[in-house]
Amino acid sequence: MARTQGSHSGITGPRVREAALHLFAQHGYAAVSMRKIASEVGVQAGALYNYTPDKQTLLFDLMRTHMEELLAAWDAAAPPTGAGAPTALEAFTRFHIRFNTRRADAVFVSYMELRNLEPENFSIIEGLRRDYETRAEAILRRGVAEGRFAVAEPRIAAMALIAMLTGVNTWFRERGRLSLAEVETVYWDMVRRMVANQG
Amino acid sequence: MARTQGSHSGITGPRVREAALHLFAQHGYAAVSMRKIASEVGVQAGALYNYTPDKQTLLFDLMRTHMEELLAAWDAAAPPTGAGAPTALEAFTRFHIRFNTRRADAVFVSYMELRNLEPENFSIIEGLRRDYETRAEAILRRGVAEGRFAVAEPRIAAMALIAMLTGVNTWFRERGRLSLAEVETVYWDMVRRMVANQG
Numbered sequence: 527m528a529r530t531q532g533s534h535s536g537i538t539g540p541r542v543r544e545a546a547l548h549l550f551a552q553h554g555y556a557a558v559s560m561r562k563i564a565s566e567v568g569v570q571a572g573a574l575y576n577y578t579p580d581k582q583t584l585l586f587d588l589m590r591t592h593m594e595e596l597l598a599a600w601d602a603a604a605p606p607t608g609a610g611a612p613t614a615l616e617a618f619t620r621f622h623i624r625f626n627t628r629r630a631d632a633v634f635v636s637y638m639e640l641r642n643l644e645p646e647n648f649s650i651i652e653g654l655r656r657d658y659e660t661r662a663e664a665i666l667r668r669g670v671a672e673g674r675f676a677v678a679e680p681r682i683a684a685m686a687l688i689a690m691l692t693g694v695n696t697w698f699r700e701r702g703r704l705s706l707a708e709v710e711t712v713y714w715d716m717v718r719r720m721v722a723n724q725g
Numbered sequence: 726m727a728r729t730q731g732s733h734s735g736i737t738g739p740r741v742r743e744a745a746l747h748l749f750a751q752h753g754y755a756a757v758s759m760r761k762i763a764s765e766v767g768v769q770a771g772a773l774y775n776y777t778p779d780k781q782t783l784l785f786d787l788m789r790t791h792m793e794e795l796l797a798a799w800d801a802a803a804p805p806t807g808a809g810a811p812t813a814l815e816a817f818t819r820f821h822i823r824f825n826t827r828r829a830d831a832v833f834v835s836y837m838e839l840r841n842l843e844p845e846n847f848s849i850i851e852g853l854r855r856d857y858e859t860r861a862e863a864i865l866r867r868g869v870a871e872g873r874f875a876v877a878e879p880r881i882a883a884m885a886l887i888a889m890l891t892g893v894n895t896w897f898r899e900r901g902r903l904s905l906a907e908v909e910t911v912y913w914d915m916v917r918r919m920v921a922n923q924g
Contacts, residue, residue: 557755637895686915690888692888709881724923
């Protein structure tokens with residue numbers, strides 16, 4: 527199982543991250559030792575410390591990377607402001623479902639292991655989560671300003687939206703009755719109605 | 726810390742459950758030993774086995790009790806069918822938020838520790854969760870039949886609704902800007918619009 531081999535951070539880095547994410551998602555951060563992660567990667571425990579100083583740093587790096595990738599991917603995918611808020615909200619809805627269903631372990635660990643972050647690390651992850659919520663909130667506020675949306679509490683609506691979309695992870699299975707694109711459309715129809723200005 | 730005292734299931738039962746729930750929520754099931762739970766309760770580890778045969782049974786009991794209490798509380802709170810689907814959906818929305826924000830540890834453990842249930846236990850908990858989703862789905866289908874709701878996918882809408890409402894647990898704090906009753910109203914306004922038949 528535990529093949530002994532040299533550690534070169536360029537080679538083992540992604541494998542360490544993948545193994546740690548999988549083990550944390552399966553068993554929980556507190557129950558997974560650095561030795562266990564090393565064994566999964568196929569290196570000796572000592573080699574792991576060439577990559578990361580400790581388990582807390584590894585968890586924090588995984589959670590920060592997930593949030594930074596999420597933010598960067600959305601910023602790259604977001605339609606230009608001129609496209610209007612409904613177009614942006616549809617893009618956000620489809621993006622969030624697509625991005626997160628493909629990263630089930632990272633999403634699960636990101637919610638579940640907040641409690642195991644040291645205070646300084648927690649603040650940084652919370653800040654990144656707030657940044658993402660603010661992206662959604664800004665679309666809702668823009669839609670209100672454009673007269674297209676009616677949203678009494680844009681911050682709460684943004685959090686409701688994100689919780690609802692992330693929930694797809696708990697039930698969606700590839701090769702189920704609906705394709706992911708069809709699921710996106712079902713959710714967009716609900717989101718659209720939830721925020722539409724009927725007046 | 727670990728006061729030694731006799732175990733009488735009528736007395737220590739609730740305390741065992743409360744301590745286990747709190748520890749599982751804090752550290753995760755896999756990282757919490759029976760000895761640790763006993764220490765938290767203030768009994769010797771052996772006394773715990775008068776109450777529960779093992780840690781898996783304890784986890785399963787906690788999750789089953791949470792779901793059974795949720796179902797029983799909703800069945801007691803649900804308006805009579807004659808009241809119409811919009812009334813039922815408003816009651817469900819307010820009920821779910823109120824019930825779950827008061828049981829943050831139980832809700833967290835119920836989502837997070839599904840992975841640690843043995844297959845037979847998992848099936849039972851999954852069945853109870855489906856029962857609850859079916860209650861919400863039935864309201865949506867009834868509203869469509871009454872011509873009050875337009876919902877293309879009632880099962881998916883029920884899961885979206887539950888995920889959205891459960892999300893309140895991640896941000897709501899007593900004595901925040903909005904009272905719980907005000908938060909319920911904000912969510913009911915969103916839910917109402919999400920399912921309303923505009924035609």
